[in-house]
Amino acid sequence: MMCIIWTLVLLVAIIPRPGGGTVVDLTHTYGPDVLYPPIGPGGTADMFNFTIMHRGYEPSLDAWLEINWFGVFEHGSTHVDAPAHYAQGRAHLHEIPVEQLIGPGVMIDITDKAKHDKDYLLTIQDILAWEEDHAQIPQASIxxxxxxxxxLYPNRKLFYGTETPDDMTTYHNPGVNPDTAKWLIQNRQVKAFGTDAHSCDPGQNSNRNRCHEEFLPNGVILLEFVANLDRMPPVNSTIFLGPMKMRDGSGGPCRILAIYGEDIAGVSAGNAMSFSILLSTSALVLNLLL
Structure with missing residues (x-):
């Protein structure tokens, strides 16, 4: 009996308990003012459609009832790009492993450089300088x-850096040098890369999204139109991604949360797996004791 009691005491002592942490929502709200690149046969028309089907008292239920219908373009507002978006035969939205949807968070701030160069490209040297100030980017980071x-969201002209936001060739936004993207894949094995711009590729990209061509075929998912990055710390956070599990989707809306602070920043897919193994082992021990 004492063995059982001490086993339970041990479990209570080591089970991680949330507390003292901060949650940052990195997601723009979907609605009529969401931003979408003007691509596809419909341009930006009908990229978001929200229709109220019923809103009011429902006699058959004797209760208030709200039901809506919505349709949405895959690659607008805060969303995820699945590998299939730029790589034939790679994972669609519903095929992204759940382990890829959680990981250590890293935030690299280039706002000062972007103020002086609206088409600035993140370099390998920028990352190495960031690591000197913080630490090496952990493997499998987001x-x-x-x-x-x-x-600047959702002001279309300011966000896209142009007076003609319906013409993508006039866009101006910072991005990532393709060599930097390749370096992050090969040397830091990142699992996801996100930006608060509409793309990791610069606005002036000569119609060739070379960073998409590096990241996605190598299984690195992309996050675009990310919100509130000024509220995310450079290190010591954990990011959770909640994309729609849509069959054959090349991308889709994604709720993104960054969690940091005492007792929370250490949560990771690896810790979750270790905790699961711990519970399974403890249950086996209890069964043997009983």
Whole structure:
């Protein structure tokens, strides 16, 4: 009996308990003012459609009832790009492993450089300088690039840096040098890369999204139109991604949360797996004792 009691005491002592942490919502709200690149046969028309089907008292239920219908473009507002978006035969939205949806958070701030160069490209040297100030980017991290664009959302002209936001060739936004993208994949094995801009590729990209061509075929998912990156710390956070599990989707809306602070920042997919193993082992021990 004492063995059982001490086993339970041990479990209570080591089970991680949330407390003292901060949660940052890195997601723009979906609605009529959401931003979408003007691509596809419909341009920006009908990219978001929200229709009220019923809103009011429902006699058959004797209760208030709200039911709506919505349709949405995959790649607008805060969303995830699945590998299939730029790589034939790679994972669609419903095929992204759940382990890829949680990981250590890294935030690299280039807002000062972007103020002086609206088409600035993140370099390998920028990352190495960031690591000198913080630490080496952990393997399987989710890296976020703060360009300052999230503060301009949802003003189309300011966000896209142009007086003609229906013409993508006039866009101006910071991005990532393709060599830097390749370096992050090969040397830091990142699992996801996000930006508060509409793309990790610069606005002036000669119609060739070379960073998409590096990240997605190598299984690195992309996050675009990320919000509130100025509220995310550079290190010691954990990011949770909640994309729609839509069959055959090339991308889709994604709720993104960054969690940091005491008792929370250490939560990770690896810790969750270790905790699961711990519970299974403890249950086996209890069964043997009983």
């Amino acid at each position: 890296v976020m690039l703060n360009t300052g664009k999230h503060k």
